[in-house]
Amino acid sequence: MTRIIQSLAEISKPYDVLFCDLWGCLHNGVAPFPDAVEALQDFRARGGKVVLLTNAPRPSKFVMRALDKMGCPRNAYDLVVSSGDAAQDAMFAGAVGRKVWHLGPSKDDGFFTEVPEEWQGQADIERVDFEQAEGIVCTGPFEEETEVPEDYRAKFLLAKLRELPMLCANPDIVVDMGDKRIYCAGALAALYEDMGGEAMYFGKPHPPIYDLARRRLSSIGGAEDSRILAIGDGVNTDVPGAAGEGIDCLFVSGGLAHDQFGPDRENPDPELLRGWLGARQVDPLYTIGTLR
Template sequence: MTRIIQELAEISDRYDVLFCDLWGCVHDGVQAMPAAVAALQAFRAKGGAVVLLTNAPRPKPSVARQIARLGVPEDAWDDIVTSGDAAQHGLVTGAVGRKIWHIGPSKDLTFFSEMSPDLPKADIALVPQAEAEGIVCTDLFENLTEQPEDYRGRLMLAREAGLPMLCANPDLMVDYGDKRVWCAGALAKLYEEIGGTALYFGKPHPPIYDLARRRLAARGIEVVEDRILCLGDGIGTDVAGAAGEGLDGLFVTGGLAAADFGPDPEHPDPQSLNTWLAARGAAPQWSIGRVR
């Protein structure tokens, strides 16, 4: 049974490192959440390290610029590790070929242009679907107006051509302000349902956690597994990823599933929460309404 806490400070002495989700926990796509920012700053002030572990399909520099615009200051984190960072390794090592059909908006083109300096060089060409050897999906082209079903026809053609898909963001959906929008993970799920092959690198899959550990080690930060806490509002990504890695989890109930736990997102109903978690086979050590 999960224990509901009111503030991160109640348990922060148990941990040296936070793997903290971004969207839905630290910002809502429109602006930073001040209480969450203050909680991360306080954790770092007492000597802890914060890795913003996000399923954003763009590489770290792009996400750093984005969260700065949203009001997340640099003193709230030590490093950023993205699904895009982890997926880039799959791309340059040829997981889906060299001629790529990109599904996603132009803002995600940094996935192809801002490569980590520790990655091998690769000759990647963005081509139309008919010329492609594989697919990189970072998002829907227009996620504010489109649905995954709008892509069924194109994905069926891709399946018939045998194109593997690299999914750079396993999230199914996020809340953009007060609007819920679909993500790349929803297209990858549909592609698999119709018989296509999808490869994943973000949460809950191991590559993004491995990269986070390597980044900490490169900073000289010792990583003790039972001193890492994973925070997030995604039951199938953040909570499942923590469990898969053998790490403690803090489920943020006031995010994607807030409506299932009573009328007050800040204070989830314990009975509703535990029933909901049990139905999904999830058992995070801790839960909190919002990061604060």
Template structure:
């Protein structure tokens, strides 16, 4: 059964590295959480290392710039590894062809144009209309403030009939932007699979992003890693798949499931909720602190 803790420092000495989620753990899409920032700073001050492991569908340099705008200090982390990094690598390798229908917003432009050094000599990726595409690259909905996945059913049915494969740059299904819940690329990828199409995933809970994080930090098999996140199907399931201990942030996506006090989840409600999802993270906490 998961152990509810009050602060990260209760268990920090047991770990060398944190794989920490961003949205719902370190910020809410609008502002950083000061207590979470302080917890990561303290962990690093004690000699630990922090990888911000995020399903953001953009390369890590754009994630870093967003954190800078939110006022997250650079001494809170050592490296950023994004779903966008892993998915971009697959795209330039030709995983869904070189002529793609891109479901993306202007903020995702760097995913297509900021070409990693190792792919500079590769044939270009060209964005084309759906009826000319060899595959699909999905970074998110065109307008996640107003659209829902059902708005894409017709176009995705057409794509399925053409046998196109969808590369999903963000396996998250939903995320909270302040008080508003938004659909992510994972919701479209799931719908496409429900329609009989094929989707490829590169963020949490799938192995490529964890492999990339280990390589970025030069970790060996002896590193003691704690995964932190609020996504039960991404952060927590991914940690379980990698054989990592996990710290579940109950005050994130599922904040309304564990009683009226977000900072102090009710143990009985939490145990029942986790059992229904067949997950058993080593630790849980209301909010990262």
């Protein structure tokens, strides 16, 4: 049964590393949460390391630039590992062919233009029109603030008939940008699978992003899994991902599902919380209203 806590400091002593989610935990897509920033800074000040583990479909360097732009200080974290990083590896390895159709906004162009060092001079991935594609790389809707997955049903029917595999660069279904909820690549991939298409995932809760996080963490000291705490608000991503990796989890109830646990975002109703988690057959070790 999950333990409700009031601050990260209550339970952080046994951990050397945090795998911390971004949207809903550290920021809302517009601005960072001051209490969350302070909690991560305090953890690092005590000698801990913070890996921001995000399902953003862009390489980590672009995620860091976005964090800079919204005012998140770099002393709140040590590394960023994104779903975009893990999915890039798969794309350049040829997971969906060498000629791909990009389904996603222009802000994700760096997924294709910023070739990782290990793939320099080796990979030849060409973005082409849908009619010439061997596969689909999905980073989200073209117009993420207005479009919904059903807008793509006709295109997905054609893709299914051609047996085009889809690489999903962000398994999240939705995120909250300020007060607006928008659909992510995971929602599109889910529709494609429901229609009989093939989709591949590389972000949370799937193993590739955790494997990549451990490899990059090893460059700054590493840690045993028992000394890592995952923090996230995704009951379909962060919580099962941590469980699958044998990592303890702190569920942030005030994120995506904040309206399920009573009127006080910072203090979830214990009965509502446990009933909601039980219905989804997940049991994070800890729960906190908002990261602080």
